[in-house]
Amino acid sequence: MKDVSLSQSLLLRTHMKRAMSVVIAMSLAVGASACLAQAQLSAQFFGVSTVSVSDGEHTVMTDGFFSRPDYLRLVLGVSPNESRINRALAAGKITSLDALLVVHSHHDHAMDAGVVAKKTGAIVIGTRSVANIAVGSGLPANRTKTVVGGETIELGKFKVHIISSPHSAKPVFPGEITSPLKTPSGIVKYKEGGNFSYLIEHPQGRVLVHASANYRPGMYSGIRADVVFLGIGLLGKQSDAFIRDYWQEVVQTTGAKIVVPVHWDDFTVSLDRPLRPTGPLFDKVKEALAAIGELAAADGVEVRMLSQFQAVQMPAPR
Numbered sequence: 001m002k003d004v005s006l007s008q009s010l011l012l013r014t015h016m017k018r019a020m021s022v023v024i025a026m027s028l029a030v031g032a033s034a035c036l037a038q039a040q041l042s043a044q045f046f047g048v049s050t051v052s053v054s055d056g057e058h059t060v061m062t063d064g065f066f067s068r069p070d071y072l073r074l075v076l077g078v079s080p081n082e083s084r085i086n087r088a089l090a091a092g093k094i095t096s097l098d099a100l101l102v103v104h105s106h107h108d109h110a111m112d113a114g115v116v117a118k119k120t121g122a123i124v125i126g127t128r129s130v131a132n133i134a135v136g137s138g139l140p141a142n143r144t145k146t147v148v149g150g151e152t153i154e155l156g157k158f159k160v161h162i163i164s165s166p167h168s169a170k171p172v173f174p175g176e177i178t179s180p181l182k183t184p185s186g187i188v189k190y191k192e193g194g195n196f197s198y199l200i201e202h203p204q205g206r207v208l209v210h211a212s213a214n215y216r217p218g219m220y221s222g223i224r225a226d227v228v229f230l231g232i233g234l235l236g237k238q239s240d241a242f243i244r245d246y247w248q249e250v251v252q253t254t255g256a257k258i259v260v261p262v263h264w265d266d267f268t269v270s271l272d273r274p275l276r277p278t279g280p281l282f283d284k285v286k287e288a289l290a291a292i293g294e295l296a297a298a299d300g301v302e303v304r305m306l307s308q309f310q311a312v313q314m315p316a317p318r
């Protein structure tokens with residue numbers, strides 16, 4: 001989250017083409033893996049750090065952020081956009097969800113959770129602040145589950161491990177949301193409330209969604225993952241040493257062989273349009289992707305860039 005203005009938004013667009021060409025260059029052939037085969041575990045991307053993981057019977061989703069309000073709305077106040085939510089769920093062929101796993105309560109993760117839960121039957125899992133956003137959207141409190149980190153929740157064949165994880169450096173809007181949040185609401189009211197990563201374990205594979213580009217040393221010791229959805233927001237502004245340590249803590253330690261960068265896209269752009277990288281006024285996406293690409297090549301890890309609604313199929317069970 002950053003402060004923005006309309007003039008900055010225009011400037012941002014002038015840099016769009018150059019940044020996008022980097023993303024395209026980094027893209028691998030995802031088409032073949034993008035179709036959802038039934039009963040095979042797959043993880044589908046929806047921009048920022050919204051990822052659904054499904055075995056064809058049960059589906060869990062991180063965040064569920066689809067409204068993606070533009071800069072004007074960020075200034076005037078945001079509220080869930082039902083038509084955008086409906087279109088995104090339809091495009092992703094999401095008809096029901098067992099759980100929404102919300103990483104933290106900034107608007108670009110949590111603002112739609114209550115509305116998406118009402119539409120899909122999900123329970124909302126997250127901090128007390130996340131629960132207050134969902135309840136403010138009219139979700140009954142008993143459809144929320146407040147967690148503090150360290151819990152494991154079983155849903156069908158899924159075991160969801162909730163892991164305390166620091167927000168990326170210099171987080172904005174610290175603090176907690178202590179009562180149900182009514183909308184429209186200024187984005188400053190979407191206080192961070194604490195951050196989680198989610199390890200989504202299934203007999204067919206393990207998906208780690210680590211949305212915020214920061215780490216606690218040793219946080220994944222003894223934990224394995226097949227695929228990491230790796231937050232790179234603001235990572236390009238960090239030192240080479242930080243990026244190396246981040247890679248080591250989150251990717252090397254878990255042994256993941258596929259890394260899908262997330263939180264690189266401009267979250268003010270509707271999902272009706274192609275994702276584009278956050279502009280250089282706010283982030284250094286190109287630099288982050290270049291650094292990740294080098295580390296991945298050295299480790300024999302595949303970096304896969306996904307567009308909205310594309311999916312990764314899990315590697316064959318071991």
Ligand SMILES: [Zn+2]
Pocket residue numbers: 001104106167192
């Ligand atoms: Zn945040």
